[in-house]
Amino acid sequence: MFELAGHNGLGRNVVLNKMFFEHKSAKEMSDNINSKTSPKNWDRVIMHVDMDAFFAAIEIRNDPSLKGKPVIVGGPADKRGVVSACSYEAREFGVHSGMPMARAQRLCPDGVIIGGSLEMYGHVSTQMIKILLDYTPLVEPVSVDEAFLDVTGSMKIWSEPLSHAPLRLARDLKKRIKENLDLTCSVGVGQSRIIAKMASKLEKPDGLTILSRKRYRELFAQKPVSVLWGVGEKTAHALNRMKIITVADLIEFPADQLIKRMGKSAIWLKTIAKGDDTGKVHALDHLPDEKSISHETTFAKDSTDLEYLRTTLLALSVKVARRLRRSEFLAKTVSLKVRSDSFKTITRDKTLSQPTDDQTIIFKTAFSLLPEEFRGKVPVRLLGVKADSLVKRNDLTQLSLFTHGPDSHNQSMSKLNKTIDSIKERFGDSSVKPGTLIR
């Protein structure tokens, strides 16, 4: 769940706010909705709910003496920790998530640094999702602190007039989150996920922004392509080299040429530029703190020792597998995260031929994903293993009984693993380890 670090681009939000900030009162906003771009005529109403400074806000809520202070959540600087969230006060010093803690401390010497508790954040995240589920069954968490909602089917309940339905629903949702969790969130509303996602950050914190497709295009057309969701530095550079500077340039650039230069991502780029992705919001089948299971570790000293990396990956895989079994999940995808000494981070994943909770399969898959350059050449700073695309064990067993019959090898492996888990639970983690972990 610490993948959150950096991804909500907190530093960038501040810049965005400055670029776009035309603050509208709620009254003005609802007046604006009466235009011809009224949500009444939308084919879909998608919301993006994004908690404000989530981890830091939870810490401040739990300890009001932190209010108004620069709060920084993340790993300790002497263990080369990274900022995973920070309060808006800390952001004013230039601190943002994903930044090494040591740097954050230099920028903001009076910052209150908190180690944080992923378990607690996961718990609050689940509470948040439960509230969202009261508005629609179509809730898809994007990370621990944000989710998409397809509320098209809920509009009638919030009508009178229908054009104001999204606004009324969003206001109610924000109020419920505030009352129940004592936290604020920012909500973006649009006809597609991309519009909703881009809208939610326009008026952070505690924002509520409704954007028609027309308004989305007006608002972003002359902005640099880097403002778009998912367009990182590298992609922006590649586009700039093709003289695509603004979002409008991207829209106008001939599709066939873009495909030639950018491959498959060309289509996605065109889609986000126009704001018309047709991607659905998928109903979740389990709560977000169980959406994926991952463990990662930052080394005290960078390593090029392949055997050491191997052993670390195995240890991480054992932990992941054990949590999968405890929560009765099987993973369809295994992913590896590796960070170099120069902070270059690579994640690779692989879909398995059969879902699994077996540490050997998870380890072998993760190890096979380790890029050549990290096998003894580039020093490794961090390694992580993640089990993703989880399915409930029961759902699958029923399915395979119908299709292939029980897989006897997998079943005996899984029995063995369960026995090992129960021994570990009684005697502690170090009692049973796969061969290579015993040194």
Ligand SMILES: [Mg+2]
């Ligand atoms: Mg957030």
